[in-house]
Amino acid sequence: MRILIVEDEVALAGLVSERLSKDHYTVDISNDGEEGLYNALSGMYDLIILDIMLPHKDGIEILREIRKENNEVKVIMLTARAELEDRLLGFGCGANDYVPKPFHIDELVARVNAQLNMGRAVQNVVRFGDITLDYNLSRLCCVGSNEDIAINNKEFQLIEYLMCNPDRILSKEMIFDRVWGMDSEAVSNSLEAYMSFVRKKLRVIGSKVSIKTVRNMGYRLEYEEQRL
Numbered sequence: 001m002r003i004l005i006v007e008d009e010v011a012l013a014g015l016v017s018e019r020l021s022k023d024h025y026t027v028d029i030s031n032d033g034e035e036g037l038y039n040a041l042s043g044m045y046d047l048i049i050l051d052i053m054l055p056h057k058d059g060i061e062i063l064r065e066i067r068k069e070n071n072e073v074k075v076i077m078l079t080a081r082a083e084l085e086d087r088l089l090g091f092g093c094g095a096n097d098y099v100p101k102p103f104h105i106d107e108l109v110a111r112v113n114a115q116l117n118m119g120r121a122v123q124n125v126v127r128f129g130d131i132t133l134d135y136n137l138s139r140l141c142c143v144g145s146n147e148d149i150a151i152n153n154k155e156f157q158l159i160e161y162l163m164c165n166p167d168r169i170l171s172k173e174m175i176f177d178r179v180w181g182m183d184s185e186a187v188s189n190s191l192e193a194y195m196s197f198v199r200k201k202l203r204v205i206g207s208k209v210s211i212k213t214v215r216n217m218g219y220r221l222e223y224e225e226q227r228l
Ligand code: CA
Pocket: 007, 008, 009, 051, 052, 053, 054
């Protein structure tokens, strides 16, 4: 899942981003209100963490614009001004939750998880064919062989994206944006490298699921049993 942080305190945004990445989220950061609004309206995000006091455009205005577009994205507002008035203002224009600054990072992460788990698979597990992916364990498991293997964060996000879009061909660009983020300096052959790690792990656990390359189009998950 993909999160946008709109926060002008660079160190704070970095800290939150680092922590959320460890929890398997893909995170982009905007340090400015105008850029934040532009990114928020892209429709790419599952959740936006939105500061109120921002250069060029404040968080309340950004939230209004998002809701005007009928964008259903979850929004958690942050602000140093912890007055009740601000809370009401935040909810009044469609924030899903509100975290006053200063906050403990664990609290913010818990609220992010609470917002996103509402739409997530039961028991925090995604399934496709004979494989399951457990959000709590960072392991890829094969039900058929009863084998499992540890996977790192990028591998997790890559296979999660494929598993959550079983009927779609996902282009390299889509996968790259989703897993590495828009501003990533990673090069596109990182994608091929990670793709081969995940393919290898699928083989190691004895799964009948494989990642097919669709020529000039992208990638798709395939489950051998389905073809019979
Ligand atoms: Ca601020």
